[in-house]
Amino acid sequence: NAGVTQTPKFRVLKTGQSMTLLCAQDMNHEYMYWYRQDPGMGLRLIHYSVGEGTTAKGEVPDGYNVSRLKKQNFLLGLESAAPSQTSVYFCASSYSTGANSNQPQHFGDGTRLSIL
């Protein structure tokens, strides 16, 4: 029972390089999310998707792009990495489509990304 799987787990990039983080979920969830976690700031939403083929901006979308070509996958791209994007990135998924619900998000184990 894999749940939410993120690859890679660690990566070091040089400034200006590009890369894609992959998230896969096997729970048939409609909603998927990408967060970044920085010290003292909790989890901040980068982009999210409410279904296959859809994406939307979150709280801190600048410098990132996403794609949801298949329901089970949600990709996060950095076109030109900057040191300010050094962070731990978490992917999550959930069923809920409404606010009147406590349907929790299921998280992957994170990707630690360092930009030199």
Added chain:
Amino acid sequence: DQQVKQNSPSLSVQEGRISILNCDYTNSMFDYFLWYKKYPAEGPTFLISISSIKDKNEDGRFTVFLNKSAKHLSLHIVPSQPGDSAVYFCAAIRGVRIGGFKTIFGAGTRLFVKA
């Protein structure tokens, strides 16, 4: 503008005693509040939640209290165990026009339970 605040970065408690983690929020439109627990090198996992129309929800050793007038949420762990040592995130959900709902997380509180 932090709508969900966890003002204590860390908390240390003796095994067997009560742990109380606090969370304050500013937006009275939140519909649900959740607590997540996070171990090092793992993602957060859901722990317990409470609807905004309730003031208490209990699940085993974990109880969440909601004080709407004070816009304050707390998680009580009784009795605390060493395995409870983790970072605890408070989160709040409210409805939004696009996407249906939005979840906002606090910065987290690191709990140390000493044996």
